[in-house]
Every structure is written in structure tokens, then in C-alpha cells.
Amino acid sequence: MSATATPTKTALPVVPHAESACPTSHGPKVDYELVLDCVHCGLCTASCPTYVETSNEADSPRGRIYLMRSVIDGTLELDNDVKQHLDLCLNCRACETACPSGVQYGRILEPFREFMNELEPGRQIQSLNALQKFLLFHVFPYRWRNRVSLAPARLMQWTGLDWLTEKSGIMGLMPESLRSMKQMLPKLKPHYGQLPEVLEPEGKPRARVALFLGCVADSLYPETNYATAKVLQANGCEVWIPRSQGCCGALHYHSAEEAPARDFAAANCEAFGATDAERFKSLDAIITNAAGCGYQLKDYAHMMHNTPHAEVAARFQSKVRDISEFLMELGPVKPNHPLNIKATYHDACHLRHAQQIFKQPRQLLEMIPGLELIPLPESELCCGAAGSYNLTQPEMADRLGKRKTTNIAATGAKALFTGNVGCLMQITRHLKALEPDVWCAHPVDALWASYSGEMPKEIGG
Amino acid sequence: MNTLTPPAPTAAPGFSHVALVARMKAVVGNDNVLTAAADMAAYECDGFTIAKTKPNVVVFPTSTEHIVGIVKACNELGVSFLARGAGTSLAGGCVLVGGGVMIALARMKRILEVNVRDRYAVVEPGVVNVWLTNALKPHGLHYAPDPSSQGACTIGGNVATNSGGPHTLKYGVTVNHILGVELVLPDGRVVICGGPTEDTPGYDLTGAIVGSEGTFGVVSKVWVRLTKNPEAYRTLLGVFETIDDATNTISDIIGAGIVPAALELLDKTMLSAVEAAFKFGFPLDAEAVVIMEVDGLAAGLQEEADRIEGIAKKNNAREVRKANTEAERMALWKARKQAFGTIGRLGYPSYCTQDGVVPRTKLPEIMRHIQATAKKYKLGICNVFHAGDGNVHPILMFDERDPLQVKAVMDASHEILSECINLGGSVTGEHGIGVEKIDFMPLMFTPDDLHYMVRLRTAFNPDSRCSPGKMLPTAGGCSEPSSFVGQTKPGRRAAV
Numbered sequence: 028m029s030a031t032a033t034p035t036k037t038a039l040p041v042v043p044h045a046e047s048a049c050p051t052s053h054g055p056k057v058d059y060e061l062v063l064d065c066v067h068c069g070l071c072t073a074s075c076p077t078y079v080e081t082s083n084e085a086d087s088p089r090g091r092i093y094l095m096r097s098v099i100d101g102t103l104e105l106d107n108d109v110k111q112h113l114d115l116c117l118n119c120r121a122c123e124t125a126c127p128s129g130v131q132y133g134r135i136l137e138p139f140r141e142f143m144n145e146l147e148p149g150r151q152i153q154s155l156n157a158l159q160k161f162l163l164f165h166v167f168p169y170r171w172r173n174r175v176s177l178a179p180a181r182l183m184q185w186t187g188l189d190w191l192t193e194k195s196g197i198m199g200l201m202p203e204s205l206r207s208m209k210q211m212l213p214k215l216k217p218h219y220g221q222l223p224e225v226l227e228p229e230g231k232p233r234a235r236v237a238l239f240l241g242c243v244a245d246s247l248y249p250e251t252n253y254a255t256a257k258v259l260q261a262n263g264c265e266v267w268i269p270r271s272q273g274c275c276g277a278l279h280y281h282s283a284e285e286a287p288a289r290d291f292a293a294a295n296c297e298a299f300g301a302t303d304a305e306r307f308k309s310l311d312a313i314i315t316n317a318a319g320c321g322y323q324l325k326d327y328a329h330m331m332h333n334t335p336h337a338e339v340a341a342r343f344q345s346k347v348r349d350i351s352e353f354l355m356e357l358g359p360v361k362p363n364h365p366l367n368i369k370a371t372y373h374d375a376c377h378l379r380h381a382q383q384i385f386k387q388p389r390q391l392l393e394m395i396p397g398l399e400l401i402p403l404p405e406s407e408l409c410c411g412a413a414g415s416y417n418l419t420q421p422e423m424a425d426r427l428g429k430r431k432t433t434n435i436a437a438t439g440a441k442a443l444f445t446g447n448v449g450c451l452m453q454i455t456r457h458l459k460a461l462e463p464d465v466w467c468a469h470p471v472d473a474l475w476a477s478y479s480g481e482m483p484k485e486i487g488g
Numbered sequence: 489m490n491t492l493t494p495p496a497p498t499a500a501p502g503f504s505h506v507a508l509v510a511r512m513k514a515v516v517g518n519d520n521v522l523t524a525a526a527d528m529a530a531y532e533c534d535g536f537t538i539a540k541t542k543p544n545v546v547v548f549p550t551s552t553e554h555i556v557g558i559v560k561a562c563n564e565l566g567v568s569f570l571a572r573g574a575g576t577s578l579a580g581g582c583v584l585v586g587g588g589v590m591i592a593l594a595r596m597k598r599i600l601e602v603n604v605r606d607r608y609a610v611v612e613p614g615v616v617n618v619w620l621t622n623a624l625k626p627h628g629l630h631y632a633p634d635p636s637s638q639g640a641c642t643i644g645g646n647v648a649t650n651s652g653g654p655h656t657l658k659y660g661v662t663v664n665h666i667l668g669v670e671l672v673l674p675d676g677r678v679v680i681c682g683g684p685t686e687d688t689p690g691y692d693l694t695g696a697i698v699g700s701e702g703t704f705g706v707v708s709k710v711w712v713r714l715t716k717n718p719e720a721y722r723t724l725l726g727v728f729e730t731i732d733d734a735t736n737t738i739s740d741i742i743g744a745g746i747v748p749a750a751l752e753l754l755d756k757t758m759l760s761a762v763e764a765a766f767k768f769g770f771p772l773d774a775e776a777v778v779i780m781e782v783d784g785l786a787a788g789l790q791e792e793a794d795r796i797e798g799i800a801k802k803n804n805a806r807e808v809r810k811a812n813t814e815a816e817r818m819a820l821w822k823a824r825k826q827a828f829g830t831i832g833r834l835g836y837p838s839y840c841t842q843d844g845v846v847p848r849t850k851l852p853e854i855m856r857h858i859q860a861t862a863k864k865y866k867l868g869i870c871n872v873f874h875a876g877d878g879n880v881h882p883i884l885m886f887d888e889r890d891p892l893q894v895k896a897v898m899d900a901s902h903e904i905l906s907e908c909i910n911l912g913g914s915v916t917g918e919h920g921i922g923v924e925k926i927d928f929m930p931l932m933f934t935p936d937d938l939h940y941m942v943r944l945r946t947a948f949n950p951d952s953r954c955s956p957g958k959m960l961p962t963a964g965g966c967s968e969p970s971s972f973v974g975q976t977k978p979g980r981r982a983a984v
Contacts, residue, residue: 064832068535069576073616073640082548082594082614083522084575085530097529108524125639127829129765404622 055142064130065092074125076409085112088122095139119409120380144283152282168274173246181215213455218249226266233263239315242274244448254475255316262360271298277323281414293336301343312348318377318447321349351387362477365397371440374407375447388470395477401438412453428457442466512547515557522546534575534582539923543590550595552708560676568956571706573642579922585957607714608684613644632659632715636825650699652918654750657876663698670709674954702955704948718783722793723811726778726800734776735851737803738875751876752779758870765830766823827872836885840897846913848878857907858882865896879917921959
């Protein structure tokens with residue numbers, strides 16, 4: 028026994044001897060202390076969507092940290108197998124919720140991915156074709172470009188041409204990548220056009236907030252931004268919608284394209300007035316209804332550290348709130364119109380795990396008269412959307428999408444609510460095959476329906 | 489001592505890696521075999537990071553037939569093998585000593601049957617403990633053994649180590665909840681011991697297999713007992729000025745004939761970390777608190793809780809708090825179950841959790857000994873443990889980068905565990921022997937005791953090809969300490 032149990036070297040937190048593993052002069056910019064926080068207990072494994080699917084420990088959070096550590100220590104080569112295990116990670120952060128030791132998994136993975144990208148620029152999105160890359164970096168982050176590019180789809184859905192193209196097989200002539208992206212589209216509602224720059228509070232003024240619109244979300248689910256603005260207004264908030272705001276930067280940041288991501292962040296700090304410390308004080312909160320954007324906005328200080336914008340970014344970040352988080356802090360006005368429907372709620376990873384917001388959206392939904400909220404099994408497991416993951420890792424994204432919607436269908440709920448646009452698209456698309464009549468929406472859509480009495484078509488309005 | 493087993497066999501001479509992989513792929517298919525360096529690294533250790541060995545290949549069987557095929561091929565090729573569940577062992581139980589075939593059971597994760605009327609379920613070994621309890625919720629039932637790692641650990645692993653948990657005190661450990669197992673013997677034959685009905689005649693082989701740490705074969709199916717959820721709970725928190733008062737309360741409660749569902753002690757240092765993490769409202773100036781829970785029929789439960797409160801007060805409890813709502817109770821249990829994870833907040837970069845048992849009435853002695861030992865070696869120490877069972881988990885805190893401190897931790901652990909034996913206890917309550925505590929076996933058992941254990945293992949596993957190098961020391965192992973303990977340093981360790 029003594030001859031066979033190999034003694035291990037306890038790695039010291041020194042600059043790793045990485046020559047053997049890393050062809051560049053420097054290793055990944057990972058804080059080694061963060062790696063040491065992992066005590067290898069394995070309590071995270073069953074919370075990890077990819078481990079639950081593959082059962083391979085190298086696809087679990089503990090396994091991935093161990094692989095990264097081994098590469099840093101120089102005991103394992105950064106080969107394609109290692110890269111594949113790391114690429115397969117959704118960065119959903121469910122492991123951070125599960126970890127009793129408080130390991131900051133994202134803070135280990137993100138710099139490591141950046142390092143892999145430095146070795147092979149663009150590797151993370153190498154599976155995308157030119158059209159997908161163009162859309163990801165040059166269309167999605169811009170609200171108006173999205174609206175223009177979606178106009179034909181909107182028109183086709185509205186005129187029924189969409190149905191005709193599906194049935195006639197003419198879709199087969201389109202490139203595969205475009206076809207699959209068209210499949211992802213939800214049923215598009217008419218765009219609200221443009222909200223005024225400032226909406227006056229209804230009733231007694233209670234707060235002054237700014238609304239962050241997002242980019243893709245605004246074009247795909249315009250009704251949710253509209254509902255958010257109206258709900259805030261109904262809760263006595265003066266709502267300011269800065270005209271010059273842009274994408275939060277997440278699309279670039281998660282593809283390890285840091286520089287453009289920082290440009291977006293700097294522009295937003297400017298647009299929301301964070302550059303003027305005195306004036307910024309009069310703003311109570313910056314509201315977002317998208318979990319992914321919300322997390323990114325709340326990470327601006329980290330994203331901009333060591334840049335001249337660091338201080339401004341920290342100021343900006345301190346005011347960012349998810350809509351459900353903000354409403355529950357404020358004490359929401361009671362909704363009145365009943366929504367007689369059985370509903371369930373899926374936890375968007377960037378709300379549940381990255382922001383630890385899970386009670387508030389449920390509390391809001393439970394306030395709605397007539398709405399019966401049924402627990403969703405595995406509600407905390409990622410649906411597979413994960414930003415651009417469904418483009419870069421379509422196979423695992425599909426497996427998780429099917430798993431999620433099978434669970435939803437089994438509850439018998441007629442409405443599914445979730446606080447993130449990516450999840451909504453993914454779930455809507457996969458539910459089409461199982462339960463096409465389930466209404467998939469943001470909790471704030473339900474709340475606005477109950478405030479206004481304007482029922483959406485999906486529930487017979 | 490020379491009658492003990494020969495050293496564990498390693499790969500036979502002439503054993504070909506290519507041939508081994510090909511055989512495995514023929515049995516389970518290409519998608520169920522891992523050979524990449526990255527994958528082998530992920531399977532080289534478990535929660536005990538001191539012992540590491542890379543397996544030659546990892547295979548994922550999805551049926552009993554697959555396991556049979558794998559085991560037979562290993563026999564033909566002369567290769568060792570080991571079953572692994574979630575790899576959460578804290579004693580190196582999931583490390584394949586000497587290399588060979590790692591049989592990862594994580595893809596055998598189906599709950600095959602839930603029989604509510606006869607109160608049993610049939611599960612595959614890779615089912616995660618808490619999944620079973622979750623699946624039973626609609627029936628008002630649960631699977632009673634609840635190790636703190638229940639969110640990740642598997643039923644197969646629980647069977648191998650005979651796992652306990654906070655509610656073990658009343659409900660018993662794993663062996664009390666296993667009705668039967670299907671076992672693939674190390675030669676590939678399949679036997680079924682026990683089954684859905686109680687009290688089968690013949691030797692209680694199920695009892696022998698539970699806790700055998702994988703050395704008798706590979707469990708491929710498990711019949712588990714289901715337990716009705718208690719109608720009501722009363723959860724109290726006793727606050728004490730001294731550890732002696734707290735441990736005396738525990739002895740008196742049991743001595744009064746009360747069977748609490750759980751009795752868990754947290755000391756002052758542990759409380760400060762838990763409070764920082766969970767903001768529960770624990771008193772930070774108390775030397776110890778004890779979580780005291782009774783459950784069962786609602787009738788009479790309050791009287792029992794009142795008696796416990798009286799006993800605590802008699803032992804100078806400063807205060808006895810009550811969890812008034814289910815939410816408060818859950819918050820309290822969350823704080824307890826995740827306590828180990830909060831140790832990072834105490835300012836030491838590393839910690840080592842020990843696992844020893846003493847008779848309940850000896851708790852005051854062992855606690856004093858633990859405090860004195862920590863002081864002697866100048867180590868940080870905190871305590872959180874299953875007090876009702878006398879199962880202590882002293883946590884030694886140190887800096888792994890300082891070799892002197894590492895040595896001190898090793899020596900202190902050894903002293904504490906030796907004292908547990910002196911007081912009539914044992915060196916592991918629930919983590920198992922694995923490879924970690926193999927050197928203590930000769931201290932606890934006579935050569936004759938060990939010899940009979942070896943003979944029992946030989947009956948199941950004559951060549952020691954299955955789970956080699958575990959639990960029982962090999963010849964000569966008792967006279968000299970294993971080299972890996974002397975040479976290496978403990979990593980940071982969590983225990984649950």
C-alpha cells in the first residue's frame with residue numbers, strides 16, 4: 028500500500044512553473060488562493076448540469092477546478108481534452124450556490140478561459156460561422172440593428188408567411204445556421220416603438236429609477252420592457268430611460284473579448300450619469316429585467332478594475348437591481364386583476380446562482396390573485412441557453428433544454444415564468460414540441476397583466 | 489501478523505493497456521469508456537487528496553450485465569478494479585490503489601421501484617442520496633440516513649461506508665435501512681442478499697457487505713427501507729457557558745430514556761464562523777450550543793421537549809431557544825450541515841477534520857483532551873459534531889505551507905485518535921478507514937481480530953483484486969507507518 032499510494036506534492040501558491048504546459052511566457056491570470064479554496068469535497072457535483080448529464084467527473088465543477096489547477100501546477104498538459112471539459116461548462120454558477128466553502132468558481136474559470144483565448148485567439152467561438160459571429164458581435168448588442176434585422180421575421184410571423192415557408196419546405200434552401208437560429212425565435216409581438224425618456228410616477232412618488240433596456244431582449248420581447256416600465260410607474264417610480272444606453276457587454280465578455288466589453292461598460296456608465304457623482308446620488312436604482320444583463324452590470328467594478336473607469340464603474344454597479352429584487356425592497360403595490368392559471372417558475376442561473384435572487388420573483392407571482400404557483404423539479408438546473416452557449420455547444424444545450432421542458436410539462440402548469448430572455452427563448456423553443464400552449468413569459472409580464480387587466484393572448488386575453 | 493494478506497496485486501506482467509481498453513469498449517461501448525489524461529486526473533483522488541493514483545481506464549456500466557462483463561475481463565487480464573460513486577469519500581475510499589479499472593457507477597442512477605405499501609424502494613447504486621428523498625416527498629416518506637454530503641453522495645457509496653448523519657442517533661445508520669443488495673462478486677458471479685422482505689433466513693450477508701468499503705465486490709442494486717416522515721418536530725437550541733455543561737446535558741438526555749432525533753454540538757469558534765456565514769443569530773459569547781431535536785407523533789412531543797429543556801436548565805444552560813416555524817428549523821439545520829464550509833472564514837488557509845468516536849459519557853474527557861492537544865501543538869481548533877453518538881469531529885486549523893505546522897497536525901490527530909481508542913471508542917464514526925486510517929487498525933484490533941476480517945474478505949475477494957489496499961493493513965503494515973503519511977502534507981480538507 029505504501030508503495031502504491033503516490034505521495035502528492037502540495038502545491039504552493041507561487042508563480043507556477045508553467046513552461047511545460049503553456050507555450051506563452053505567462054500562465055493564466057488566476058488567483059491561486061481562489062483555487063486553493065476548493066477542498067475537493069465534491070458536494071458541488073450533483074448541482075452541475077453537465078455532470079448530471081454526462082456523469083463524468085471531469086465535467087463537474089470539482090473536476091474542472093482540478094484540471095485547471097493541474098495545468099497551472101504543470102502536472103497536466105492543456106490539451107484538447109482539457110479544453111473540451113472547460114468549454115462544456117455553462118458558467119451557470121450552480122456550483123457556487125452548492126459550495127459550502129464559498130469557492131468563487133466563476134473567478135477561476137473566466138481568467139482561465141481568457142488565457143485559453145490568448146493562446147488561440149477566437150477559439151471560444153470557433154465553432155460559429157461567419158454569419159453567426161457577425162450577428163453575435165455586430166447585431167445582437169445593438170437594439171436598433173436587432174429590430175431592423177428582425178423586421179422581416181416579424182412581418183412573416185404576422186402575415187402567416189412564416190407558417191407557409193415552414194410547410195412548403197422552402198426553409199430547406201436557407202443555410203443551416205440561419206435555419207437553426209430562426210427555430211430559436213419566439214413568437215414576436217409588435218414592438219412598442221419608443222417609450223418617452225421620462226415616465227412620471229403614478230400616485231405618490233416613491234423612487235427615481237433608470238431602466239436598462241438590454242439589446243437582444245428589447246427586440247425579441249419588447250412587451251417585457253414595456254411592462255417593466257409600466258409596473259415601475261404604477262409603483263410610484265419616476266422612470267428614466269437614458270437614450271444613449273447600450274449592450275451590457277456580456278456577449279463579448281463571455282466570448283473572452285474583453286476590450287469591446289469594456290467599451291460598452293464605459294458607455295453605459297456615461298449614459299446613466301455615473302460619471303457625475305453628485306447628480307448620480309439622486310438616482311435610487313438602475314433596473315434591469317434580464318438576469319444575464321443584471322449580473323454583468325453588477326460585475327462592472329470587477330470588469331473595469333485596473334482601468335481609469337474603475338471608480339465610476341463601482342458607483343454604477345452599486346445601484347443596479349433586478350426588477351423583482353427592487354420591487355420587493357420597495358414593497359410592491361398589490362395587483363388586482365385575477366390570472367386564473369397554474370404556473371411554475373424556472374430559476375435563471377444568473378438570477379439564482381450569480382445574484383442569489385430566488386425568493387423575490389416567486390413572492391411577486393404569489394401576490395397575483397388566482398395564480399397558483401407549482402414548484403418545478405430541478406428548477407435550479409440550467410436550461411442550456413447560457414448566453415451564446417446554445418450556439419457554441421448545441422448538443423449539450425439541446426439535452427438540457429429537453430430535460431428542462433420535460434420537467435415543466437410534468438408539472439401540468441399552463442404558464443412558465445423566468446427572469447431571463449435567453450432562458451425564455453430556449454424553453455419556448457423546446458416546449459413547442461411538448462406543450463405548445465404553455466405561456467412562457469417574464470414574471471413582470473404577469474404582474475403588469477394583473478395590474479392593468481390587459482390579459483395577453485396566450486391566456487385568452 | 490505474517491498471516492495477513494499478500495500485497496494487493498497490481499496489473500499483471502504483460503498486461504496491455506490497448507487490450508484492456510478494447511475489452512472495456514467491447515463490454516460497455518465506446519461512449520462509456522474514458523482514457524484521456526484529463527479524465528484520469530479527475531479520477532485520481534476523492535475528498536482525501538493526500539492519496540492519489542490515476543486509474544488506467546474509467547468505465548461507466550449502465551447495467552448489472554455490464555459490471556459482470558467488466559469484472560470478468562479484469563480477471564482474465566489480471567487487473568484490479570474499484571467501484572466509485574460520487575467520489576466524496578474523506579478517507580481515500582474511492583482511490584484505486586495501484587491503478588487498474590475504475591468502475592464509475594454514476595450512470596446507474598435510476599430509481600427502479602418505489603413500493604409505498606411495503607415501504608421499500610429499489611435503486612441503482614449511482615442514485616444520489618437526496619434524489620431518493622426528493623422522489624419520496626409526495627408519499628410522505630424519506631430515506632433516513634442523511635449524511636451532510638447527502639446532496640452529492642450516492643446510495644452505493646453510503647452502502648460501502650455504512651454512512652451516518654445527524655439523524656442517525658434515532659433512526660440508525662445505513663445498515664439499518666438496507667434490506668438487501670445485489671452484488672457482483674469479484675469473480676463475476678452475481679448474488680442477491682436479502683431483498684424486499686424483512687428477516688430473511690441464513691447468515692446476514694447484507695450486514696457484512698454494508699460497510700465493507702467495496703472490498704467484497706460491486707453492489708449493483710440496493711433494496712432500501714423507507715421511513716415515514718415524522719408528524720411533528722420540536723427543535724431546541726441549548727446555550728451553554730462551558731463545554732462540560734453541554735456534553736453532560738447530552739449524556740443526561742440519553743440517560744433519561746429520551747431518544748432525540750438529533751443532538752449536535754457546535755463550540756464557540758465554530759459558532760463565530762457559522763454566524764458570519766449565515767447570520768442566524770447564534771450567541772457569540774457562549775462556549776457551546778447544542779441543537780436538540782425530537783420528532784415523531786405530535787401527541788406527547790411537547791412534553792418530551794419540555795423534559796429536554798429541563799435537563800438542559802439543570803445542567804446550567806443559560807438559555808434554551810425554540811425553532812418556532814419550519815423556516816427557522818430549516819435555517820438552523822442549514823447552518824449545521826454547512827458548518828464545515830464556513831471554516832474558511834476563521835483565517836487559517838487549511839484545515840484537517842478528524843473523525844473519532846467515544847462512549848457518550850466520555851465526551852467531557854475527550855473534549856478536554858482535544859483542547860489540550862491543540863494548545864500543546866499551537867494549532868487552531870473548532871468543534872462541530874454528532875454529540876448524541878459520541879462521534880467527534882475536531883477540526884485542526886493550520887497553514888499547509890508551513891511544514892512544521894503540518895507535522896504538528898499529523899501528530900495532534902494521532903494523539904486525539906489514540907485517546908479515542910483509550911477511552912473505549914474508535915478512530916472513525918462515519919468516514920471509513922479507506923487508505924487514510926489503515927495504520928490505526930492494528931491499534932484497535934488484535935492480530936486475531938484482523939486475521940478473521942481478512943478471512944472474511946478472502947471468502948468474497950480471494951485475490952484482493954477488488955478494491956485493493958483498503959481498510960485492512962497488509963503484512964508488516966502495522967509495524968511501520970505508511971510512508972505517505974510521513975512524507976506528505978495534508979491538503980485542505982472538508983468533512984461532512
